[in-house]
Amino acid sequence: MAETAGQRFVCGDLAGVRALYHTPHGDEQVAWATQARLLERPLVPDLPLLAARLAVGEHHWPHRTPYEKIQLVPGGFGLLLTPGAPPQLVDITGAPLVDDLGEGAAQFGQALAEAVRRPVRAAGSEVGADLSGGLDSSATVLLAAEAGQVHAVTYTDGYTSGEDASFAARVAGHARIRHTVAEGDGQQLPFTFPTDGARGDGPVFAAANWAMDAAYLAPVAGLPLQLTGHGGDVVLDASPACWVRLLQDGRRREAHRQVVAFARLRNTAPGPYFKTLKDAASTGRRGSLEHASEVLKRGPLAPSITASGWSWCRLGAGASWLTEAGRHQVATLLRQAAHNQQQPEQADVFDQWAALRAMGASARGWAPHGQALNVRPAYPYLDNQVVRAAFAIPALARRGLVTYKPLLRAALPHLPDWLVSRRSKGSFTAQRIAGLARHHNRLDELIVSSPLVGTGLIDPAAVRVALGQAARGQNATAIADLHQLLVTCWWLSGHQAVLEAAC
Structure with missing residues (x-):
């Protein structure tokens, strides 16, 4: 925050991991806070907006929150407050563009290495790290191991990628770090939601993975930080x-x-x-x-x-x-x-910022779950300097055709070739289908009792058909939308009393 000549300028980070909320307050005044609940009581969910996000995605309304009356400063913007004037969003994304991948790779590699190593060195003791076996988490673990002691954790079950698990073990062996693998069963399948009421300021995909997170993160609970590869897809790659x-x-x-x-x-x-x-x-x-x-x-x-x-x-x-x-x-x-x-x-430009803000929203939405699990996540790929270095490189240059995530290979040439040459990526589709099948009846009840159905925005019969098909493995294309609907319904269940009073 900065103040000068009666003006106040506040901003968060580029991805929006640290949210900045604001709302009108009195005559020509604006109140702002890093938590929505500090601005309005009670907080009333914005049901039409939540329905819109389910139908067409959340990126069309980057300034809106799941709550009525509460606005959000989108990642990449700051908020300029001038007495007697409306709040003004100020673009803070500016960074010099480079011509190609080769020109920007070294700067990106330095930014990413520092974003990983700095918190590891500051911790002064063993830190935790997610290690799925994918490129993003694997690169993070290898960089972290160069700076300190790392305890990597991996989750696997009968539905996750065996190739991912094999790569995770190989990375851990290469880095010579402590590595714990949690082998889950039906109890850890998706769509087992937290029971502690920690819902955060919006619905997030990870809420449905509560049982899995609790199982594989238990060995690193209480450590100073938990490194993740979250957001790597956005900065290392680009979409069509x-x-x-x-x-x-x-x-x-x-x-x-x-x-x-x-x-x-x-x-x-x-x-x-x-x-x-x-x-x-x-x-x-x-x-x-x-x-x-x-x-x-x-x-x-x-x-x-x-x-x-x-x-x-x-x-x-x-x-x-x-x-x-x-x-x-x-x-x-x-x-x-x-x-x-x-x-x-x-x-x-539209797509990369939409994807980045979605990653930021996911990270801040998981924060209360991390607190409940006594885990302190760190997101090096969402670090401001890492994002700026990545987005300075044209998206076209980051888009790999033959080489998967070419920026990673160019930026960190010391990574083992067997890792950066990998072109495959594990899928969680089979795991989610199994979770939908196991919890089918309970999930059906969650949807039917949702305010989205009660207020006439969502047709429960149409969802019931899709849920049944997906649980039988007959409609994989609807799984992501079902996942979003289910975490939204679960999140709304924590606001039932407020919604009933508002009606």
């Missing part, structure tokens, strides 16, 4: 939005060449994929949101509606669960979001 940006810049031939190469590596047809990207480029952010709004108003939507490639506004399975009233309320919110002047119109 970078090809949309090529099309926006008139570089159609280059975009087509890269898309064809991408499709061939995955043995898929490039034509339909490329058409989706062309549509996104020609329609733009505002046009895409307005089109999605019109589609919702016309409704109802088919449960199987999907979009290949990259989209500014994806109407997924969650959109098909909206009632007519729900569709109209979400359509209104989308029309409002379409005119947000502070959202980037370049596809790659």
Whole structure:
């Protein structure tokens, strides 16, 4: 925070791990705090916004929170407060851009190494670290082991990737660190929620993994910090939005060449994929949101509606669960979001900041669960200097075709080749299907009793069909949306009394 000439400027971090909330307070005054509950009592959940996030994602409203009357300063912005004037968001993302991966890799490597080693050295004793076996957590563990003592922990069960577990063991052996593997069973499957009431300031995916987290993090409880690879995908890689940006810049031939190469590596047809990207480029952010709004108003939507490639506004399975009233309320919110002047119109810039803020929201949302488990997470990939160094490199340069996450190899050339050459990545789909099947009846009750259903925003019959299919492994495309719906319903269950009083 800084004050000068009667003005006050406050900001958090680029990813939004440390949130900054604000709300009107009296005549032309603004109150701000790092916790929403310090600004308003009682806090009333914003049900239409939560329904909209389920239907089209949370990134269209970066300034809004799950609560009525409470606003959020998005990651990458600061809040300028001037007496007698409305609050003003100030962009703090500025960083010099480099031309290519080679030019920016060294700076990124230095930033990441320091973001890992600094807290390890400051701890002065053994620290904990997640080690899934993926590139992000593995690189973090290897860097940490160069600075101090590390106790790495890994979770595995009959549904997780055996290849991931093998890589985790190899990394731990290479680093010569203490390594504990938790072997879970049915009791640790997803969708076992915390019972301590620690819900945080919004619904987060990780709330459904409470039993798994409690099992594998127990050996490192009480240590000074717990390093994670959370956010690595965002800074080390880029989405197909970078090809949309090529099309926006008139570089159609280059975009087509890269898309064809991408499709061939995955043995898929490039034509339909490329058409989706062309549509996104020609329609733009505002046009895409307005089109999605019109589609919702016309409704109802088919449960199987999907979009290949990259989209500014994806109407997924969650959109098909909206009632007519729900569709109209979400359509209104989308029309409002379409005119947000502070959202980037370049596809790659929009996407990387949306993804980064989602990672920040997930990290801060997990904070109360970490406290309950006596774990102190650290997120080196979300460090300000790491983010700035990564985003200074064009998204197109970070997007790997043949090489997976080429920035990691270029930035940390001393990492073992057998690790950075890896192109595969474990999936948790089978684990989530098993969790949905095991907890099916309880999850069905959670949805039916939700205020989203009670206020007529979500159709329980439509969700029940999707839940049953997913639990039988027949509808994997709906699993992510179901996961988000379930953690939202669980989070709302902690606000039942407030919602009943508000009605």
